[in-house]
Amino acid sequence: MCTLKGRFPHVFNLATNADIRTNATCGERGAEPFCKLVEHVKRRPGDRIQCGICDDSSATDRHPINFAIDGSNRWWQSPTIANGREYNWVTITLDLKQVGRVSASATLPCSG
Numbered sequence: 001m002c003t004l005k006g007r008f009p010h011v012f013n014l015a016t017n018a019d020i021r022t023n024a025t026c027g028e029r030g031a032e033p034f035c036k037l038v039e040h041v042k043r044r045p046g047d048r049i050q051c052g053i054c055d056d057s058s059a060t061d062r063h064p065i066n067f068a069i070d071g072s073n074r075w076w077q078s079p080t081i082a083n084g085r086e087y088n089w090v091t092i093t094l095d096l097k098q099v100g101r102v103s104a105s106a107t108l109p110c111s112g
Helices: none
Strands: 019-022 032-035 051-054 092-095
Touching: none
Parallel strands: none
Antiparallel strands: 019 092, 032 051
C-alpha cells in the first residue's frame, strides 16, 4: 500500500477583491429585453424560455459586470446582438490585483 502526501494551497476565490470591467452591459442605454442562453439545460415541451428586461436605472432589473464576481446568484448580462454588430465582441477585463505564481507538481510511482 502506498500513501502519498502533498502540500496543497488554501483554496479561495481570487476574484473577491478583483476589479472587473466590460465595454458593454445590457440596459445601459435604456430598458431592453434579453433571453438567457440555457442550452445546457434540457427543456421539455411547454418550458418557458428564460427572458427578462435589463434596465440599468432599475434596482431590480440591472445586471452590471460586478454581479459576475460578487458571490451571489445575480449575473452580468451582455447586450443583445440585435442592438448592433458591435455587441458581437464584448470584452470583460478582470484584474486580480496580484502577481500570479505557477508551481509544478509531479506524481511519482509507488514502489512495492
